[in-house]
Amino acid sequence: MRIEPPTNRKATMTARVVSCAAMLAAACALGLVFSGALATGQTVGNLVKGFKAPLEFFDPPHALQMRSYLEGSQSEMGPNGTVIIHNAKLQTFNVDGSIEMMVNAPQCVYDYGSHVVHSDGPLQLQMWDQNRAFQVQGSNGFYWQQTNSYLIVSNQQKTTISGSLTNTFTP
Amino acid sequence: MRKIFAISLALGAGGLLFAQSQSTGSFAPGDSPALAGASTNGETLIFSDKGFDAYYKLKTIIYHDNVRVFNPQMKLTCELLTVESPELPEGKFNRVTAETNVVIDWVDDNGTNHATADKAVYTYTLTNLAKLPELRWETNSLVVLSGHPYVTNKIGTWNGDPIIWDRIRAVISTPSLSKSSINPTNSSKMFGTEPPKTNSTPK
Numbered sequence: 001m002r003i004e005p006p007t008n009r010k011a012t013m014t015a016r017v018v019s020c021a022a023m024l025a026a027a028c029a030l031g032l033v034f035s036g037a038l039a040t041g042q043t044v045g046n047l048v049k050g051f052k053a054p055l056e057f058f059d060p061p062h063a064l065q066m067r068s069y070l071e072g073s074q075s076e077m078g079p080n081g082t083v084i085i086h087n088a089k090l091q092t093f094n095v096d097g098s099i100e101m102m103v104n105a106p107q108c109v110y111d112y113g114s115h116v117v118h119s120d121g122p123l124q125l126q127m128w129d130q131n132r133a134f135q136v137q138g139s140n141g142f143y144w145q146q147t148n149s150y151l152i153v154s155n156q157q158k159t160t161i162s163g164s165l166t167n168t169f170t171p
Numbered sequence: 172m173r174k175i176f177a178i179s180l181a182l183g184a185g186g187l188l189f190a191q192s193q194s195t196g197s198f199a200p201g202d203s204p205a206l207a208g209a210s211t212n213g214e215t216l217i218f219s220d221k222g223f224d225a226y227y228k229l230k231t232i233i234y235h236d237n238v239r240v241f242n243p244q245m246k247l248t249c250e251l252l253t254v255e256s257p258e259l260p261e262g263k264f265n266r267v268t269a270e271t272n273v274v275i276d277w278v279d280d281n282g283t284n285h286a287t288a289d290k291a292v293y294t295y296t297l298t299n300l301a302k303l304p305e306l307r308w309e310t311n312s313l314v315v316l317s318g319h320p321y322v323t324n325k326i327g328t329w330n331g332d333p334i335i336w337d338r339i340r341a342v343i344s345t346p347s348l349s350k351s352s353i354n355p356t357n358s359s360k361m362f363g364t365e366p367p368k369t370n371s372t373p374k
Binding site: 092100101127129138140148149150151152153154155156157158159160161162 | 213214215216217218219220221222223224225226227228229230234256
């Protein structure tokens with residue numbers, strides 16, 4: 001039976017500890033991200049600065065590609081497991097990484113349980129579709145459902161479409 | 172009996188519906204107060220009082236309540252507007268459906284046209300009729316007005332349900348023409364209103 005020199009065993013142990021620590025750190029970071037408490041700044045009372053959270057990833061083989069991402073300048077815990085996000089920016093992405101939709105709102109609420117982002121206030125929305133660009137200004141709220149890729153803009157809104165509405169094509 | 176009244180130059184050639192721009196040069200704001208000042212830079216503006224539902228993966232948006240669409244060539248009002256432009260592996264499919272109290276004003280080479288109906292459906296399709304890799308495209312662009320449709324312009328007025336406007340062939344038809352009136356001073360552009368050409372000597 002071969003006995004390895006003590007120095008090799010120590011190095012192996014060290015490598016294993018480092019590996020475990022890295023995995024633990026990654027797990028903690030992931031947990032923090034999904035708990036919405038990834039605070040990049042300081043905490044003042046209930047307010048947390050620098051909210052950033054990927055909400056959803058694509059299925060394999062694009063499992064590392066983000067599908068939706070929510071960020072804001074500040075966040076605070078709301079009732080029933082919600083988070084109130086200030087100066088929020090919600091983005092959804094295509095599988096190639098390009099932006100599909102972007103919503104900006106002075107304030108919105110993220111509900112972890114139902115995977116919903118909603119607001120009673122104004123919003124600005126931008127969507128891109130091949131050769132068209134959609135810009136929406138709403139004054140009285142929106143409701144975004146993550147699981148169904150479903151967006152409701154409430155009450156009065158103005159949509160501006162740049163580019164042709166129909167797919168003009170000359171074969 | 173299916174009556175076909177082709178009014179290509181009257182409504183079709185420079186026509187526009189649902190903001191597909193074709194004849195930008197013919198538009199003069201003074202021609203149509205309803206259209207003047209509605210939009211700039213070729214953009215299309217859509218207003219609604221009760222917002223919209225967007226199924227954005229399906230590329231479908233449904234506007235609710237007092238919907239107003241403005242384009243340099245067109246104004247449309249209705250209560251419910253559904254815009255569908257799903258992504259297809261090949262070809263194109265766009266459909267815009269306006270429902271309830273539909274009023275459309277658009278301009279073309281013949282000035283302002285006015286249409287009302289309970290429902291208007293615009294469909295644009297681009298289909299490959301051949302098997303890949305061969306490509307042989309067919310384009311269809313249809314507007315169907317139904318529910319007491321009424322179309323008027325300086326050529327005349329038309330009633331019939333439905334009124335089908337083939338924008339590629341520039342032909343408007345209806346299977347049940349109920350009423351029409353033609354303005355004789357402007358009807359020379361209509362098919363069938365000019366005297367037939369013949370080599371025979373008039374008697």
